[in-house]
Amino acid sequence: MKNRHCHVLASLMLLALLLATACSRLPRNSKTLFVMVPKLVGIPYFNSARDGASQEASRLGLHFFYTGPTEADASLQVDVIAGLLARHPAVLAVSCDDANALAPVLRRARRYGIPVLTWDADAQPDSRDWFVSQVEDETLGRHVMDVLAEQLGGRGQYAIVTGSLTASNLNAWLYWMKKQQQEKYPEMQLVAVVAGNDDQQQAFVQAQSLLQAYPVLRGFIGNSSAAPPAIARAIEQAGLAGKIAIAGLSTPNLMRQYIENKTVKTITLWDPGKLGRLTAAVGAMILRHETPRDGMDVPGVGRIRVFPEARKIVMGTPLDFTRENIGQYWF
Amino acid sequence: MNSSSRLLRVRERFHRHETKLASLLLVLGIAVAVAAPRFFATVNLALLARSMGVLLIVSVGMLNVILAGGIDVSAGAILAVVSVVLVRLGNHGLTASTVLPLGLLTGAALGAVNAALIAELRIPPIVATLGTAGLFRGLLLEWTQGEWESSIPAWLNAVGSPRWGGLDASVLAAGLLMLVAALILHRTQIGRALFRFGDSPLAAMRTGISSRQPIYFAYISLGVLTAIGAVFYAAQLGAVQGNAANGYELTVIAAVVLGGADILGGRGSLLGTFLGVLLLCSLQQALVLLHVAVFWQNIVTGAIVLLGVILSAAPRLHRKFVLQQSSPA
Amino acid sequence: MTSSSSASLDTFHNSPPRFVQQISRLSLTGNLQPCVVTLLVLFFCIYAGYRSGDFWSTLNWQLVVQPLAEAGIVSLGMMFVIASGGIDLSAGAIIGVAAVTAGIAAHHKLPVPAIEAAALSAGLLCGAFNGILIGVLRLSSILVTLGSMILYSGIAMALSDGNSFAGFPEGLLWWNDAALLGIPLEFLLFLTTAAVAAAFLRYSVWGHYVLAIGSNRVAARYSGYPVALTLFGVYTLQGLLCGMTGILLVARLASARADMGQGLMLMAIASVVLGGAPIVGGSASVIATVVGVAAFYIVQDGLLLLDVPPFVQHALTSVLLLASVAVGNLLRGNREGRR
Numbered sequence: 001m002k003n004r005h006c007h008v009l010a011s012l013m014l015l016a017l018l019l020a021t022a023c024s025r026l027p028r029n030s031k032t033l034f035v036m037v038p039k040l041v042g043i044p045y046f047n048s049a050r051d052g053a054s055q056e057a058s059r060l061g062l063h064f065f066y067t068g069p070t071e072a073d074a075s076l077q078v079d080v081i082a083g084l085l086a087r088h089p090a091v092l093a094v095s096c097d098d099a100n101a102l103a104p105v106l107r108r109a110r111r112y113g114i115p116v117l118t119w120d121a122d123a124q125p126d127s128r129d130w131f132v133s134q135v136e137d138e139t140l141g142r143h144v145m146d147v148l149a150e151q152l153g154g155r156g157q158y159a160i161v162t163g164s165l166t167a168s169n170l171n172a173w174l175y176w177m178k179k180q181q182q183e184k185y186p187e188m189q190l191v192a193v194v195a196g197n198d199d200q201q202q203a204f205v206q207a208q209s210l211l212q213a214y215p216v217l218r219g220f221i222g223n224s225s226a227a228p229p230a231i232a233r234a235i236e237q238a239g240l241a242g243k244i245a246i247a248g249l250s251t252p253n254l255m256r257q258y259i260e261n262k263t264v265k266t267i268t269l270w271d272p273g274k275l276g277r278l279t280a281a282v283g284a285m286i287l288r289h290e291t292p293r294d295g296m297d298v299p300g301v302g303r304i305r306v307f308p309e310a311r312k313i314v315m316g317t318p319l320d321f322t323r324e325n326i327g328q329y330w331f
Numbered sequence: 332m333n334s335s336s337r338l339l340r341v342r343e344r345f346h347r348h349e350t351k352l353a354s355l356l357l358v359l360g361i362a363v364a365v366a367a368p369r370f371f372a373t374v375n376l377a378l379l380a381r382s383m384g385v386l387l388i389v390s391v392g393m394l395n396v397i398l399a400g401g402i403d404v405s406a407g408a409i410l411a412v413v414s415v416v417l418v419r420l421g422n423h424g425l426t427a428s429t430v431l432p433l434g435l436l437t438g439a440a441l442g443a444v445n446a447a448l449i450a451e452l453r454i455p456p457i458v459a460t461l462g463t464a465g466l467f468r469g470l471l472l473e474w475t476q477g478e479w480e481s482s483i484p485a486w487l488n489a490v491g492s493p494r495w496g497g498l499d500a501s502v503l504a505a506g507l508l509m510l511v512a513a514l515i516l517h518r519t520q521i522g523r524a525l526f527r528f529g530d531s532p533l534a535a536m537r538t539g540i541s542s543r544q545p546i547y548f549a550y551i552s553l554g555v556l557t558a559i560g561a562v563f564y565a566a567q568l569g570a571v572q573g574n575a576a577n578g579y580e581l582t583v584i585a586a587v588v589l590g591g592a593d594i595l596g597g598r599g600s601l602l603g604t605f606l607g608v609l610l611l612c613s614l615q616q617a618l619v620l621l622h623v624a625v626f627w628q629n630i631v632t633g634a635i636v637l638l639g640v641i642l643s644a645a646p647r648l649h650r651k652f653v654l655q656q657s658s659p660a
Numbered sequence: 661m662t663s664s665s666s667a668s669l670d671t672f673h674n675s676p677p678r679f680v681q682q683i684s685r686l687s688l689t690g691n692l693q694p695c696v697v698t699l700l701v702l703f704f705c706i707y708a709g710y711r712s713g714d715f716w717s718t719l720n721w722q723l724v725v726q727p728l729a730e731a732g733i734v735s736l737g738m739m740f741v742i743a744s745g746g747i748d749l750s751a752g753a754i755i756g757v758a759a760v761t762a763g764i765a766a767h768h769k770l771p772v773p774a775i776e777a778a779a780l781s782a783g784l785l786c787g788a789f790n791g792i793l794i795g796v797l798r799l800s801s802i803l804v805t806l807g808s809m810i811l812y813s814g815i816a817m818a819l820s821d822g823n824s825f826a827g828f829p830e831g832l833l834w835w836n837d838a839a840l841l842g843i844p845l846e847f848l849l850f851l852t853t854a855a856v857a858a859a860f861l862r863y864s865v866w867g868h869y870v871l872a873i874g875s876n877r878v879a880a881r882y883s884g885y886p887v888a889l890t891l892f893g894v895y896t897l898q899g900l901l902c903g904m905t906g907i908l909l910v911a912r913l914a915s916a917r918a919d920m921g922q923g924l925m926l927m928a929i930a931s932v933v934l935g936g937a938p939i940v941g942g943s944a945s946v947i948a949t950v951v952g953v954a955a956f957y958i959v960q961d962g963l964l965l966l967d968v969p970p971f972v973q974h975a976l977t978s979v980l981l982l983a984s985v986a987v988g989n990l991l992r993g994n995r996e997g998r999r
Contacts, residue, residue, distance in 0.1 A: 041970050042477030042573055070472065070970050071574070074824075075920060078913060079727050083964040086720035087712075100826035100915030104836065112719075165625075165822035166917050194625055195822075199577070200479075200570055205382065209619035212375050226572075229481060233569045237493055254481045254570070402802075452986040455939040457747075461930060462982035469975025581749075585806055594800050626822070629814025636807035637793070644799050 033089040034062040034283050036276075037081060039097050039121060039167075040072040043198060044251055045225045045272050046095070048331040049120070052276030053093075056300065060284040065089070072164055072198055074101035081105050085112060091283040093132075095120035099168040103127040115286045119279040120272075121169035129286065131312045132279045134270040137169070141176020143318050144247055145185070147266050148219050151245035155187035156218035158245075159210045161203050161231055163224025165195045170223055173249075177221065191217065196227045203230035211238055222248030228267055232258040252321050252329040259326050267321050273331060274301050278315050348591030348643050352606045355642065359614070367620040375616070377497025381567070383612045384501025385560045386586060387605065391512045392556030393583045394604045398516075399549040400529040400596025401449065401456035405464035406557050407579035409441045412471045413561035414571045421484035430484075435558045441467060442554020443547070450546040468574075475573040483569055491566025501563035508556065513601050521548055529596025586611050589639040610635070693936025693988030694948040700984065701955045708962035715965050722844055726836070726912060728957040729850035730905050731927050732950060736857045737901035738928040739949045743861075744894045745874040745941030746794060746801030750786070751902050751928055753812035755921025758783040758906030760816045762832075763825025763916035772831035779910075780903040786812055787899015788892070795891030809925075816918035825916040835911035846908055853901070858946035870894060874941025930981055931956060936988050955980070 034057050038046035050066045057064040067084070069076035074097040081094065082105055092114050096102040099122055106116045106127040119132040148158060160177070163170050174193065181188050191214050196203030203226055211217060211234065220235075222228030228250040235244050241263040250267050258264040278301045285292060292313055294306040305314040321329065363370045370376075389406055396403045417434045421427070441463070448459040493499045516522035521544065528535040528545035536542055565571050590607030592599030614635060618628045709715040734751055741748045761782035765775040786808070793804045838845040861867040869890040872880040881887050905924065910916045933939060934955055935948030959980060963973040 042472050042475075044477065044479055047477050065967070067964065067970055070974055071577075071923075073919065073922060074915075074917065075727075075909065075913060076923065079960075080964065080970075082723040082726070083720075083961050085723060086714040086717055087965060088714070088719075098824050098913075098915060098917065100824050101913035101917070104833075104912065104914045165817075166824050166919070168824075171823075192622070199575065200572055201564070201568055201575055204568055205615075206619075208378060208382070209616060212369070212378060212616070213619045213622060215369070229570060230568070237491075237567075239493075254479065257482055448982065448986070453989050454982065454985050455933075457929075457939060458933045458985055459982065461926065462978045462985075465978030466975050466982070469971045469973070469978065472971035473969060473975070581806065581809075585810075588803055588806070594802055624818075626814055626818035629810055630818060631814075633807050633809070633811025633814055636810060637804065640799055640803040640807055641793075641797065644797070 035089040036066045037094045038068045041068040048272040049276035052273030053280040056277040056280035074098035093117040096123045137172040138176045141173045142180040145177045145180035148247035149185045154185045158219035160193045160221045161227040198226045200230040203227040207231040207234035219245040225250045229254045232263045349603045363617045380502045384505045387505040387608045388560040392553035395549045397592045398529045399545045403460045404580045405460040407576035408464045408467040409557045410561045410576040413558040414565040418480045418571045427486045438554040438558025442551040446547045446550035472573045479572040481570045692991045694951040712965040724961040725847040729846040732850045732953040733905045735928040735931040737898035743874045743944035744870045749805040750809035752921035752925035753809045754786040754902040755906045756816035756918045758903040759916040759920045760820045783899045783903020787896045791892035791895035795888045820918045
């Protein structure tokens with residue numbers, strides 16, 4: 001008897017679910033809701049971007065909402081965005097885990113009349129209105145390779161520890177790094193590209209293993225904010241601090257101790273807070289039906305470059321952090 | 332009669348899982364010695380020992396849980412929570428003598444939550460620990476708001492630094508803890524209760540072992556050992572992040588099970604666990620040394636795990652297929 | 661003294677549920693958990709609808725049923741696996757292999773049915789491999805699937821070289837956009853699969869065997885049931901369903917990656933358990949599993965619309981799982997719930 005009641009109840013719920021999908025009630029419209037979605041929540045780099053965006057958004061009179069997947073998983077990110085569509089935000093800004101996987105849901109958003117911005121990591125160009133990029137991929141990749149090559153004197157074996165192997169923006173930077181090395185520093189040799197997956201422990205273990213596997217390794221590039229501090233730690237523990245060059249992308253806070261104790265000479269990045277601010281500013285511009293112009297000065301960000309055909313905005317050039325200037329930055 | 336019983340014991344020993352595992356390791360060792368002799372350089376062996384430390388400590392705890400017939404998939408979350416607690420408190424200026432006991436207490440408390448859910452509310456271990464893993468991880472990440480601690484107190488750093496020819500404190504701690512665990516498991520009442528309860532909870536209850544004692548002991552010991560592991564984890568890495576050790580528990584379970592522990596409970600040994608950890612860690616190192624691409628590392632590791640599983644079931648299969656004896660399940 | 665010793669012997673023999681009685685009933689014995697979960701979720705829906713005006717909108721439901729359908733199909737396969745007394749940790753990895761296979765097929769410009777067949781066969785083969793090890797060689801399912809999880813994820817990564825495939829033909833992407841009367845086709849496919857699974861479970865001999873084996877494997881073997889073949893079938897079916905999920909995921913994300921199905925394995929196990937199926941096996945109910953899957957996705961979606969921070973969402977869904985199982989246990993008067 002109990003079983004039958006149980007099944008009836010459960011079947012009723014299913015029926016309700018079915019009916020709910022077919023019932024009509026328009027979603028509430030929010031004219032000033034600015035939604036920002038990072039690749040994943042819970043790492044300092046994106047926290048800085050969030051802080052910058054939230055300040056700028058409130059300054060511009062927008063209601064700011066920040067959420068995202070708990071892991072850098074494209075399907076999770078798509079689920080989060082799909083859930084957000086029901087709130088019909090005024091602007092959606094996404095840093096994409098995967099350029100291809102995010103495209104369908106972003107296209108859907110645009111079909112529903114929601115303007116879509118990508119920032120930090122792009123999706124397919126026809127699925128977004130504008131891409132707010134921090135630096136040109138090519139500029140960044142070539143610059144990081146230059147930093148490493150300068151320390152190595154243009155020759156020697158090096159390895160790269162990247163973040164997730166499927167991250168489109170990381171792969172784009174990798175491409176330009178390798179290209180720069182092949183074109184300008186032919187005597188350098190790339191021995192391995194391994195994945196740290198935004199986890200310092202994994203990057204640490206990989207770096208240690210690489211040090212063992214390639215005894216004449218002379219340099220590392222850490223291609224995602226978790227990797228360089230882990231690589232520096234591995235090198236320190238192996239007693240090779242100062243003998244092996246480290247270049248790459250990470251935040252000043254994560255690298256501070258290694259730069260101050262000279263294990264690392266230079267680390268490159270940009271200001272994610274500025275990037276967040278720029279994203280919010282562009283979002284507000286879209287809502288006011290303004291178009292970003294090349295060379296325009298955005299308060300708190302500086303002069304930006306705009307490429308109307310590719311619908312891409314570039315914030316600036318890479319920023320190097322060294323012993324001299326790291327004291328000025330706290331993110 | 333004396334010589335034949337000795338022969339029987341030798342044959343028994345030969346068929347034991349640990350022996351088979353040791354032979355597998357020997358074979359792999361020879362293969363690696365030929366292909367990448369640098370594996371056996373002192374520097375590399377020291378690195379191997381250091382990489383085994385944390386895994387071994389946590390595996391001893393997991394062995395307790397598996398012996399008792401349970402399982403715990405929240406070990407990674409507990410590791411992350413305790414490491415963040417340790418580093419945050421330490422960075423706030425508290426001394427080692429305050430922070431370390433607090434860390435161990437946190438681990439014990441989290442383990443107790445698992446035990447309570449399993450013993451009192453009768454939630455199956457895999458479900459309970461799945462739930463607590465999400466709960467602990469979610470609360471931890473909410474507390475840290477995604478901020479990483481990128482520096483650790485000096486005393487913690489000292490713990491993780493390699494000395495004594497490349498080894499560090501984690502190796503020493505792992506060795507000590509294994510000795511203590513061996514004493515407890517084989518010489519005390521509570522250890523033996525663990526084996527009996529895992530073998531058959533019904534029989535154990537009828538011989539006077541309460542169902543609470545082994546469960547609480549197993550999960551709390553895992554919590555405490557994971558906390559100790561967290562100390563060395565943070566010390567070695569020099570930083571902690573909220574989403575650390577994601578999926579770590581599967582590695583630990585694989586190590587314990589490769590070492591011959593029966594997943595249904597009641598059978599297992601510390602030697603086996605040690606060999607399992609050794610196999611997994613040295614396999615990873617060897618693959619990198621052999622310049623094997625990252626993708627292939629997973630394939631090889633998976634294949635070896637399956638091989639280990641087949642090997643451990645070999646006597647049963649031998650009886651079934653070769654001797655045509657019908658053995659139940 | 662005689663009466664007490666025979667009484668204790670009696671209880672000893674009666675402690676494990678008599679498998680004949682149980683399988684003849686072919687349904688959950690006094691399992692109130694789906695009801696508990698349904699009530700909790702209904703209350704939650706009412707609350708969420710009240711606090712957030714968007715919860716009851718068509719768009720929201722259309723969007724939430726798609727990932728629900730994907731997780732649901734995997735959960736159905738997992739339901740059979742758990743009912744047979746096992747567990748499958750490699751489900752997510754099999755989805756990855758299937759997705760990557762579809763990607764390779766699309767890369768070679770094969771027609772859409774061929775792409776779908778390729779993905780389904782890849783899933784089938786992976787499941788069959790598990791089935792041989794678990795069914796024929798009678799190895800422990802948790803250990804085999806742990807090893808095969810690592811193996812398959814490595815294979816998927818090696819096949820895809822770490823990249824994601826794109827450029828799938830419209831015929832495949834159709835699965836994502838198609839809808840009947842406003843209800844997404846994926847969801848209808850899921851419901852159809854659930855109906856077929858329920859029919860299999862209740863009315864086919866094979867379903868009877870699965871429940872018998874999960875309930876008491878020794879007795880099933882001694883009763884002459886084809887244990888090896890049945891288990892092989894269970895895991896192969898699971899592989900096939902994972903292949904299906906892979907195709908749906910590829911259609912929804914218009915891309916294929918090796919790590920696509922990662923979270924779905926835990927979600928499937930949690931859904932089956934949330935629905936009240938005992939983890940040791942022996943009983944299963946399709947409706948309970950569907951309730952479990954729906955509960956997770958609806959609650960997650962509601963929490964998102966309620967502005968709950970992502971990590972707290974994670975914690976809350978875990979609490980939902982624990983609370984439901986605990987309450988279900990208490991209501992059932994659980995005697996021996998271990999595994």
